[in-house]
Amino acid sequence: MSLVTPITTPGRPEAMLPRPFRVVSQHRETPDTSTLEFEPENGHGLSFTPGQFTMLYVFGIGEVPISISGDPHRPGVLVHTVRSVGAVTKAIVGLGVGERVGIRGPYGMGWPVGAAEGKDLVIAAGGIGLAPLRPVIYDVLARRDRFAAVSLIYGSRSPADLLYPEELREWRSRFDLEVEVTVDRSDDGWLGDVGVVTGLLPRVPYDPAHAVAMLCGPEIMMKVVARELTHRGVSPHAIHVSLERNMKCAIGICGHCQFGADFICRDGPVLPYERVAEKLRVDEL
């Protein structure tokens, strides 16, 4: 009798097996953040829903979970925006075109875009938190008529730290999307807003009784935005947050990303705020 249980999930024996992908483009967003496009070597792209992530393996260095930041309607190209914060992410940001990585996934529960149909949608991003929300924006704009008012509020450290500045300008120019951007610290040429992202909430159109909110950024930022939204009448079950914890298996087995009764990799990373609000007040959870 074997004492070792093979690590598989029912019907998905490949869940722990990375597939080879190659970098097909690399764009430096900020000094420490890059957006990379990957194509699979075997020709089969990844279908994903906005908010899902993959495990990205740099051979010989390590594997990290990274949210997908590309267009869900273009599954042939996998897009990740990565900030260099450790050994693996530093290696990813340093990858050049043609270099090879291992990728498995996609994993996790994404944003409830379907549940937002017919309602006002408030998208609130902070820092690199815009990356996991960009697929939502692509998805919503691809079928814009199914949603009521749609707004993006985005906070960044400084003008130089803004992600996707060209797309932000393009989105701002649309008549069917309200975009407000603020920075914590301005610089000489900045004519936009200065202040925290919650200060933008009164400026965007939404009916609190018929709104869905999707928040991604530092947990403190998400807590503050969620608190402000609930103060303004948005129900906590209509607010969704994307959480981040150390992950290893990504399929709900190893327990590294356990957050109370939830595994962030399997039950998240996107979770209803009402389910996690209390836990977000617990030290070191």
Place this chain on the structure above:
Amino acid sequence: MKLKSLRETSELLQRITNTELAFFESISEEVHLATGEILFEEGGAADAFYIIAQGKVGLELTSPGRVPMVIQTLGPGDLVGISWFFPPHRWNWRARALADTTLAAFDAVEVRRQCAVNRDLLLEIQGVVAEEAVDRLHRTRLQLLDLYRNT
């Protein structure tokens, strides 16, 4: 200046009674600023306060030899200026229009005079100014945290 439409976005105007609104209308006037125009200067007499109807105002920190630094921006519905309520009634920052801006300007000297004889009005104004000050304190604390540095 008629304040009915401005009341929809201004929390200060939402809190006051219709009678008080009539008083505020009687001491207000509409002000237009082109982009870049100064609303008030640091150290100047804070004898007015403003609510933005349209546009954007930046509160700036100025220092010799340095480009003015915008520390906070204010938009439609926001109250511009709280120093008028507290002695010595001097502005702590410079305020500049960052876009073509329309504001309702209120005679703060008259409001202070009325508050001296009307306790209800004083309490309402105190509440609004205190909330605004606390809100700005919370926001400043979050800015100081530099939240986005390592996320």
